[in-house]
Amino acid sequence: MIKKIKQGAFYxxxxxxxxxxxxxxxxxxxxxxxxxxxxxNLEFLTKEPRSMGxxxxxxxxxxxxxxxxxxxxxxxxxxxxxxxxxFTEYSAGKKWxxxxxxxxxxxxxxxxxxxxxxxxxxxxxxxxxxxxxLSGGLTLAIMILPTLIRATExxxxxxxxxxxxxxxxxxxxxxxTITRVIIPSCLPGILTGIILGVGRAIGETAAVMLTAGSxxxxxxxxxxxxxxxxxxxxxxxxxxxxxxxxxxxxxxxIIIVLIINTAANAITSKYIIKS
Amino acid sequence: xxxxxTKFEIDKLNLFYGSFQxxxxxxxxxxxxKITALIGPSGCGKSTFIRTLNRMNDLILxxxxxxxxxxxxxxxxxxxxxxxxxxxxxxxxxQKPNPFPKTIFENIVYGPKVHGEKNRDKLQEIxxxxxxxxALWEEVKDRLHKPALGLSGGQQQRLCIARCLAVExxxxxxxxxxxxxxxxxxSKIESLLEELVEKYTIVIVTHNMQQAGRVSDxxxxxxxxxxxxxxxxxxxxxxxxxxxxxxxxxxRFG
Amino acid sequence: MKAYxxxxxxxxxxxxxxxxxxxxxxxxxxxxxxxxxxxxxxVIDFIFGTNWSPTNGNYGILPLIAGxxxxxxxxxxxxxxxxxxxxxxxxxxxxxxxxxxxxxxxxxxxxxxxxxxxxxxxxxxxxxxxxxxxxxxxxxxxxxxxxGFSIFAGAIILAIMILPTIVSISExxxxxxxxxxxxxSLALGxxxxxxxxxxxxxxxxxxxxxSIILGMGRAIGETMAVILIxxxxxxxxxxxxxxVATLTGTIAMEMGxxxxxxxxxxxxxxxxxxxxxxxxNAIAQISxxxxxxxx
Numbered sequence: 001m002i003k004k005i006k007q008g009a010f011y012x013x014x015x016x017x018x019x020x021x022x023x024x025x026x027x028x029x030x031x032x033x034x035x036x037x038x039x040x041n042l043e044f045l046t047k048e049p050r051s052m053g054x055x056x057x058x059x060x061x062x063x064x065x066x067x068x069x070x071x072x073x074x075x076x077x078x079x080x081x082x083x084x085x086x087f088t089e090y091s092a093g094k095k096w097x098x099x100x101x102x103x104x105x106x107x108x109x110x111x112x113x114x115x116x117x118x119x120x121x122x123x124x125x126x127x128x129x130x131x132x133x134l135s136g137g138l139t140l141a142i143m144i145l146p147t148l149i150r151a152t153e154x155x156x157x158x159x160x161x162x163x164x165x166x167x168x169x170x171x172x173x174x175x176x177t178i179t180r181v182i183i184p185s186c187l188p189g190i191l192t193g194i195i196l197g198v199g200r201a202i203g204e205t206a207a208v209m210l211t212a213g214s215x216x217x218x219x220x221x222x223x224x225x226x227x228x229x230x231x232x233x234x235x236x237x238x239x240x241x242x243x244x245x246x247x248x249x250x251x252x253x254i255i256i257v258l259i260i261n262t263a264a265n266a267i268t269s270k271y272i273i274k275s
Numbered sequence: 276x277x278x279x280x281t282k283f284e285i286d287k288l289n290l291f292y293g294s295f296q297x298x299x300x301x302x303x304x305x306x307x308x309k310i311t312a313l314i315g316p317s318g319c320g321k322s323t324f325i326r327t328l329n330r331m332n333d334l335i336l337x338x339x340x341x342x343x344x345x346x347x348x349x350x351x352x353x354x355x356x357x358x359x360x361x362x363x364x365x366x367x368x369x370q371k372p373n374p375f376p377k378t379i380f381e382n383i384v385y386g387p388k389v390h391g392e393k394n395r396d397k398l399q400e401i402x403x404x405x406x407x408x409x410a411l412w413e414e415v416k417d418r419l420h421k422p423a424l425g426l427s428g429g430q431q432q433r434l435c436i437a438r439c440l441a442v443e444x445x446x447x448x449x450x451x452x453x454x455x456x457x458x459x460x461x462s463k464i465e466s467l468l469e470e471l472v473e474k475y476t477i478v479i480v481t482h483n484m485q486q487a488g489r490v491s492d493x494x495x496x497x498x499x500x501x502x503x504x505x506x507x508x509x510x511x512x513x514x515x516x517x518x519x520x521x522x523x524x525x526x527r528f529g
Numbered sequence: 530m531k532a533y534x535x536x537x538x539x540x541x542x543x544x545x546x547x548x549x550x551x552x553x554x555x556x557x558x559x560x561x562x563x564x565x566x567x568x569x570x571x572v573i574d575f576i577f578g579t580n581w582s583p584t585n586g587n588y589g590i591l592p593l594i595a596g597x598x599x600x601x602x603x604x605x606x607x608x609x610x611x612x613x614x615x616x617x618x619x620x621x622x623x624x625x626x627x628x629x630x631x632x633x634x635x636x637x638x639x640x641x642x643x644x645x646x647x648x649x650x651x652x653x654x655x656x657x658x659x660x661x662x663x664x665x666x667x668x669x670x671x672x673x674x675x676x677g678f679s680i681f682a683g684a685i686i687l688a689i690m691i692l693p694t695i696v697s698i699s700e701x702x703x704x705x706x707x708x709x710x711x712x713x714s715l716a717l718g719x720x721x722x723x724x725x726x727x728x729x730x731x732x733x734x735x736x737x738x739x740s741i742i743l744g745m746g747r748a749i750g751e752t753m754a755v756i757l758i759x760x761x762x763x764x765x766x767x768x769x770x771x772x773v774a775t776l777t778g779t780i781a782m783e784m785g786x787x788x789x790x791x792x793x794x795x796x797x798x799x800x801x802x803x804x805x806x807x808x809x810n811a812i813a814q815i816s817x818x819x820x821x822x823x824x
Contacts, residue, residue, distance in 0.1 A: 118558050184376075237652075
């Protein structure tokens, strides 16, 4: 009898706690989408902001976000993929791999405000790039590097040894084996890594604010300062500029995150079924 | 089988995995256009040995070899020896079929493309020729551009043999090529071997005594990293000199 | 061909080293920018000084440390039970399909930008604390007062934000407990609850601890959510309904308008933050390695 009560209490409490987790998620997303989706319209998406974002749309912010994200992913992807290839294909027997791996792990744990400080001190001031897409993009590229390395490495590890043997036994070189057999068979994993990196770059605020600034005007070069959607959301929320636009911007961010997660999941599950 | 010319000449070959010695003083001759079978219980070193012939053991960390392996009179473990060229001439078929996750066509042209063949017509020709050689053409000619992984196990293995033939090797190493296949697929591969040996030198590792007896011209018996006996297959199977060989062949251990 | 491959191989190695170079550069530039003031002002005065008012030249960050620690502690108190319960439910109780849905929901939580959490806290939690929680508290402590911008608000939002970290790492370590442990326990007549509490959780202990430490690191490092909801008052708090400023929030808030010395001070705050995070990461790595040793 006591055992029954104990069990009831146990399952009841962990059930309740997990239920709370779902409720938190649903209420946050639900509340913001409910209040914001209605304000996302053609004008919001395609018009430039007026009077600090109180009026008009967020077109230049969307473009700024796109350029900054694209730039950082373009820089980080080849480096991340190559680093992952190094760890799985070239690292065997090299003693100095340990520290390199350790530092890669460390990089993943550094908080974004530190990246912001670093980007500000190094790219903005030391290299004299100023608050710009270049400074912000390079800072973001370093930030998303560990995400890319990890995702690519996970998928490289699933490539069977027999593919490598088959290719080498036909007289292919190691590099040919990597570019023609190994990478093609883990493209979905690399793609997932890129998508997750994009998600991180879009959502990042603190580091971007300190490195790309928060210029509302449409950027015309990589040396222009720009404002991303996350930074815009922060400015609107903290300065209480327009609740309507704030909800709309937050909703747009959530919708983008939803799309990104769905895409990543779809690729992963398709990949798992195939292999 | 008189005066057959030799393809491989192995002299006092030793191989170590770290401190473990996997092959001990191996001496062997492999004759051109013959089938040499390597038999012996699991862990005796026969798979390790066959992988020294195309230097696939290079992939494993901490492997050290001493002694001489001569292929066409050249020491393949010499410092300046071209391993890529060796592997081109000495193809390999693995225990489990390992087609790439590409189409049937792309699997076969992989080797030629890697070695610089770009001509589409030529590649097409190679695909047809090699698939016919392994008697797979009729079965797959309508789906050359479908994934190779959709084939049955036996078909996949024949595809892997065709892929190996496409780089025009002189030798084909086979590491228990039928152990993952059903009896029908196995017998197809065995009869294939009889045709292939007209053009190629074949070395085959097998667990299956009958297979060794049926297909090979020469047989080597491996035990604990040593070659206990090498001879013409009919002699090994009817009148072995070593007592251990006899015990293994008659099924008393292994 | 050979030479070309050698060059590519070198390039690959360079790419692999970029992470390491980045960590080194980050360390060098943060320290370079912050160390002078730390030396001039005095490390002890800096860390244990209770007055943070940069405009008057006072750079004591104890209030900021207290702010960060109180919000983090609150987040752990709320988040850890939720996280571990979710991990248990995911790995031991829910059937595969439902578990997958639950898991992707938690992954979704990880994907939502922190500024969105901050906005939700600002628009929902802060007013809710002011209008609903405060009257309840006043029944017990009549003098209590709050604007709603508080440790409590920050702790709730951070608790939700660190859930994905705690859940995924705990779940992995629970899943890594060998089947035989479960079977042995069940075969001895223990029921599922006893098996979970007495066998599985203890066996997965080091992984769970690692997950909590990493979650803690995430809470300490989080900026945009807390900046919007904790009130940014650099005072040592007296209770959970007080406003606080955190290390991260202060850097982000003040960097925009800081003069040269003030900027240095903010970098020095960065140094302290950086060292706390490094320490936690090192502990988490050791804890996780212990896990591997045990199994």
